[in-house]
Amino acid sequence: MILRATISNIAKELNVTPATVSRALSNHPKISEKTKKSVLSVASRLNYKPNKVASSLRSGKTFMIGVIVPSAEINFFGSVVHGIERVANTYGYNVLIYQSNETYEHEVKGIETFLAARVDGILVSIAKDTFNCSHFTDVRNRKVPLVFFDRTNNDINIPSVVIDDYLGAFIATEHLIDQGYKNIAHASGPQHIKVFYDRLKGYRSALQANNIKFKPEYIYQANISIDSGKKAAAHFLSLAQPPDAVFAAEDFTALGIMKEVKANKIRIPEEFGIMGFANELFGEHITPTLSTIDQQTVLMGEESFKMLLNLIEHKSEETAVQQKVVLCPIPLFRESSLRKKL
Amino acid sequence: MILRATISNIAKELNVTPATVSRALSNHPKISEKTKKSVLSVASRLNYKPNKVASSLRSGKTFMIGVIVPSAEINFFGSVVHGIERVANTYGYNVLIYQSNETYEHEVKGIETFLAARVDGILVSIAKDTFNCSHFTDVRNRKVPLVFFDRTNNDINIPSVVIDDYLGAFIATEHLIDQGYKNIAHASGPQHIKVFYDRLKGYRSALQANNIKFKPEYIYQANISIDSGKKAAAHFLSLAQPPDAVFAAEDFTALGIMKEVKANKIRIPEEFGIMGFANELFGEHITPTLSTIDQQTVLMGEESFKMLLNLIEHKSEETAVQQKVVLCPIPLFRESSLRKKL
DNA sequence: ATGAAAGCGCTAACAA
DNA sequence: TTGTTAGCGCTTTCAT
Numbered sequence: 001m002i003l004r005a006t007i008s009n010i011a012k013e014l015n016v017t018p019a020t021v022s023r024a025l026s027n028h029p030k031i032s033e034k035t036k037k038s039v040l041s042v043a044s045r046l047n048y049k050p051n052k053v054a055s056s057l058r059s060g061k062t063f064m065i066g067v068i069v070p071s072a073e074i075n076f077f078g079s080v081v082h083g084i085e086r087v088a089n090t091y092g093y094n095v096l097i098y099q100s101n102e103t104y105e106h107e108v109k110g111i112e113t114f115l116a117a118r119v120d121g122i123l124v125s126i127a128k129d130t131f132n133c134s135h136f137t138d139v140r141n142r143k144v145p146l147v148f149f150d151r152t153n154n155d156i157n158i159p160s161v162v163i164d165d166y167l168g169a170f171i172a173t174e175h176l177i178d179q180g181y182k183n184i185a186h187a188s189g190p191q192h193i194k195v196f197y198d199r200l201k202g203y204r205s206a207l208q209a210n211n212i213k214f215k216p217e218y219i220y221q222a223n224i225s226i227d228s229g230k231k232a233a234a235h236f237l238s239l240a241q242p243p244d245a246v247f248a249a250e251d252f253t254a255l256g257i258m259k260e261v262k263a264n265k266i267r268i269p270e271e272f273g274i275m276g277f278a279n280e281l282f283g284e285h286i287t288p289t290l291s292t293i294d295q296q297t298v299l300m301g302e303e304s305f306k307m308l309l310n311l312i313e314h315k316s317e318e319t320a321v322q323q324k325v326v327l328c329p330i331p332l333f334r335e336s337s338l339r340k341k342l
Numbered sequence: 343m344i345l346r347a348t349i350s351n352i353a354k355e356l357n358v359t360p361a362t363v364s365r366a367l368s369n370h371p372k373i374s375e376k377t378k379k380s381v382l383s384v385a386s387r388l389n390y391k392p393n394k395v396a397s398s399l400r401s402g403k404t405f406m407i408g409v410i411v412p413s414a415e416i417n418f419f420g421s422v423v424h425g426i427e428r429v430a431n432t433y434g435y436n437v438l439i440y441q442s443n444e445t446y447e448h449e450v451k452g453i454e455t456f457l458a459a460r461v462d463g464i465l466v467s468i469a470k471d472t473f474n475c476s477h478f479t480d481v482r483n484r485k486v487p488l489v490f491f492d493r494t495n496n497d498i499n500i501p502s503v504v505i506d507d508y509l510g511a512f513i514a515t516e517h518l519i520d521q522g523y524k525n526i527a528h529a530s531g532p533q534h535i536k537v538f539y540d541r542l543k544g545y546r547s548a549l550q551a552n553n554i555k556f557k558p559e560y561i562y563q564a565n566i567s568i569d570s571g572k573k574a575a576a577h578f579l580s581l582a583q584p585p586d587a588v589f590a591a592e593d594f595t596a597l598g599i600m601k602e603v604k605a606n607k608i609r610i611p612e613e614f615g616i617m618g619f620a621n622e623l624f625g626e627h628i629t630p631t632l633s634t635i636d637q638q639t640v641l642m643g644e645e646s647f648k649m650l651l652n653l654i655e656h657k658s659e660e661t662a663v664q665q666k667v668v669l670c671p672i673p674l675f676r677e678s679s680l681r682k683k684l
Numbered sequence: 685a686t687g688a689a690a691g692c693g694c695t696a697a698c699a700a
Numbered sequence: 701t702t703g704t705t706a707g708c709g710c711t712t713t714c715a716t
Contacts, residue, residue: 004484006709017687022711030685047480052458053404054709056395057692064438064459072427075623078420085414085441094455096406097439099427113436116394117406138389142346255627281417285597287629348693359703364695372701396693399708 005046013042025050056118065308066096066114068107068124070151075280076297077125080149083301084123091309093120100127111135114144121145121308126153128190145311149304150295152194159311159323161304165195168293168329169202170209172247172275175291175331177210179339181245181273185218187232187257189249199249199277218243222253229256237264245273245337251280251292258290258336274336288335296327303327347388355384367392398460407650408438408456410449410466412493417622418639419467422491425643426465433651435462442469453477456486463487463650468495470532487653491646492637494536501653501665503646507537510635510671511544512551514589514617517633517673519552521681523587523615527560529574529599531591541591541619560585564595571598579606587615587679593622593634600632600678616678630677638669645669 002009007025011018016035024031024039042048056062067084069077081097088095096119098110107127114122122139126148133156139146140158148160176184186203189196200219207214220235222228229248233256236243248254254276258268266272268288276283276292283290303325310323344351349367353360358377366373366381384390398404409426411419423439430437438461440452449469456464464481468490475498481488482500490502518526528545531538542561549556562577564570571590575598578585590596596618600610608614610630618625618634625632645667652665 007711008709018710019688019712020686022709023686026711028685032685035685047484049454049457049484051399051460051709053395053398053460054692055711057393057399057694058709058711060692062395071424072414072420073424075417075420078414078417081439082413082415082441085439089440089451094438094440094459096436097423097427098431098436099424109431112391115391117436118393118395142389142391282624282627285624286627349695350693360694361696361704362702364693365702368695370701374701377701393693396708397695399710400693400695402708 002046005043005048006051007048009046010039010042010048013046014038060118062118062120063092064094064096064117064119065305066098066110066117066119066122068098068100068110068114068122070100070102070125070127072097072099076150076278076295079297080125080301080304083298084305085301086298087302087305091305093305093309100130102128104130104132108135111139115139115142119144121147121312123147123149123304123308124151125149126151126193128193131192143315145308145315147304147308147311149300150195154194159307161300161307161325161327162195163295163300163327163329165198165329166202166205168277168295168331169199169247169249170206171202171329171331172277172291172293173203173206174210175333176245176247176273176275176337177206177212179245179269179273179337181243183218183241183243184212184245184247184273185220185236185243187220187222187229187246187248187253189222189224189253191221196249203247222249222256224250224252226252226256226259229253229258230260231256233257233260237261244271245275247275247277249277251276251278251283251290254290254292254336255282255286258286258288268336269339273339276336279332283332284334291334291337292332294330294332296330300327344388347385347390348393349390351388352381352384352390355388356380404460404462405434406436406438406459406461407647408440408452408459408461408464410440410442410452410456410464412442412444412467412469414439414441418492418620418637421639422467422643422646425640426647427643428640429644429647433647435647435651442472444470446472446474450477453481457481457484461486463489463654465489465491465646465650466493467491468493468535470535473534485657487650487657489646489650489653491642492537496536501649503642503649503667503669504537505637505642505669505671507540507671508544508547510619510637510673511541511589511591512548513544513671513673514619514633514635515545515548516552517675518587518589518615518617518679519548519554521587521611521615521679525560525583525585526554526587526589527562527578527585529562529564529571529588529590529595531564531566531595533563538591545589564591564598566592566594568594568598568601571595571600572602573598575599575602579603586613587617589617589619591619593618593620593625593632596632596634596678597624597628600628600630610678611681615681618678621674625674626676633676633679634674636672636674638672642669
């Protein structure tokens with residue numbers, strides 16, 4: 001019994017050449033039905049599994065894509081990866097995951113790994129600590145298809161899939177205005193990350209569109225964490241004129257704010273409104289439930305893969321039109337911001 | 343300029359043979375420092391990246407492992423994968439992820455994919471719908487290292503990493519007893535999955551150890567979901583003698599129970615105690631915070647990989663001692679079950 | 685419809 | 701210390 005049968009093994013058993021077996025296995029049109037049958041039968045008897053490594057080396061295609069995320073543990077990215085995986089598998093592609101842990105060094109290592117593995121394409125959500133983009137231009141120079149999702153970079157011209165963060169923030173802020181809150185603050189995120197920058201812009205635009213004066217002291221730069229949310233709330237509540245609502249750039253920050261506000265015996269949403277962003281899982285289970293903006297994570301994953309696949313399949317054609325898919329944010333108004341009945 | 347430089351390209355530039363370059367790149371001891379230097383310099387000038395596909399074909403090692411999880415979106419598995427990834431990358435291994443979506447068919451497909459990709463080893467957490475294990479014995483027959491984590495199967499003799507579910511359940515139940523609850527029910531999970539079976543056993547043992555009579559009507563078989571948790575609670579509350587505490591086999595079930603109990607204006611933990619299992623992220627953010635059992639997910643991932651690596655590296659040696667790592671569950675007593683001051 | 689032969693890029697045994 | 705040679709398993713022209 002052969003431990004790992006090869007095409008040659010099958011060929012020998014049938015007194016044909018490896019080429020014939022290869023063709024039979026890949027359903028080549030000019031192979032007789034009888035040989036196909038017999039090849040298939042011997043293959044299954046020998047428990048033959050195709051060797052993709054050999055096939056990849058020869059054909060230059062690995063049917064693997066690489067995905068770099070800041071962390072697989074953050075629900076958002078886990079969910080996007082889920083979306084990527086699902087479509088990828090449908091199309092016969094496998095997915096390699098690499099976590100950058102938000103550092104530039106890991107991100108570079110991830111790219112190196114993927115290039116060495118000769119993946120057919122790469123999907124990246126840029127790390128917080130990444131400023132230098134030479135590793136990405138490197139990928140481009142090697143003509144390996146590359147698509148950014150969520151965390152993009154505008155300096156370098158790479159196709160991307162994002163949601164409209166500006167619009168999401170605008171909707172969130174305007175919702176708080178609609179609910180009758182008068183002094184709306186914003187707990188923002190790291191401004192060099194585009195999504196957070198855009199959310200701040202959306203917040204400011206919503207104020208402006210409603211003739212509300214922007215107050216610098218109503219901005220607190222938080223850091224995607226419960227703790228910084230608490231600090232944000234402490235800051236806001238210490239002001240001479242404290243806000244009566246906060247739009248947080250991200251759900252964990254919103255959660256921290258909620259905890260701090262509750263600790264101060266301020267009632268939510270009656271006296272204080274809160275909106276988050278990201279639709280993390282916990283939001284609908286906390287008390288009060290957290291209003292937030294859903295980012296269509298699974299769809300984002302699916303779209304990212306489809307865009308990448310498109311690039312992979314049309315690599316040769318120089319239709320390098322800069323592609324960009326912008327998904328629509330979906331507001332979820334829950335208890336933390338709803339003081340009017342809908 | 344060569345798009346993708348190979349070892350031969352470097353060799354030609356230096357008038358040496360590919361073999362020399364290969365050795366220089368892999369730091370072979372018998373290569374002079376000068377040649378190493380020059381090879382490295384030319385390599386970087388040509389932007390050479392090693393072709394792992396070719397290397398794998400030749401060496402028979404891919405430095406890739408495959409991981410099959412029921413779903414990457416469930417926090418528990420995402421977190422384990424995180425642990426796997428971290429150690430794997432440290433050891434120079436890459437990780438392929440495959441989601442079974444709890445179905446047997448996908449699981450088989452995942453195994454096929456991994457065997458075709460010639461991964462060096464496979465890590466699996468068995469799907470809910472899997473009863474037939476021939477695909478696993480198949481892997482074993484091909485001498486591909488295989489390790490189960492969390493969701494194991496006792497019929498087939500495969501090394502595994504699990505936590506002591508029995509003990510966790512015992513601790514959870516006894517804690518409720520300690521807190522003075524008198525009628526403790528159990529919302530269990532699918533019994534053909536070993537972890538849930540063991541948790542039920544642990545529950546029963548704890549009762550017995552404390553001379554509490556087991557009541558069949560205090561068992562409700564839930565289904566790892568908020569909804570089934572609600573149904574469980576509704577069932578328990580409808581009993582002639584309703585319980586005053588529930589140990590749920592899993593956090594989402596516990597959450598459903600909590601929602602239903604709160605909806606009935608029953609105070610937690612004063613009138614009703616709840617314990618979950620899994621330490622899902624939301625538990626510490628809901629009101630009241632959920633007491634639960636932590637499963638050491640990241641550690642589980644790390645241990646799983648280490649065990650697999652050990653098998654990979656000692657493949658030839660026939661020291662096929664059945665390995666099993668059992669991690670210790672860590673109780674987290676929070677508001678939902680603490681009515682005595684600690 | 686099938687065979688012959690070459691080669692993808694790398695590594696490793698054997699020579700020198 | 702470096703070269704020679706062969707081959708991992710598969711695909712793919714070019715023949716027949």
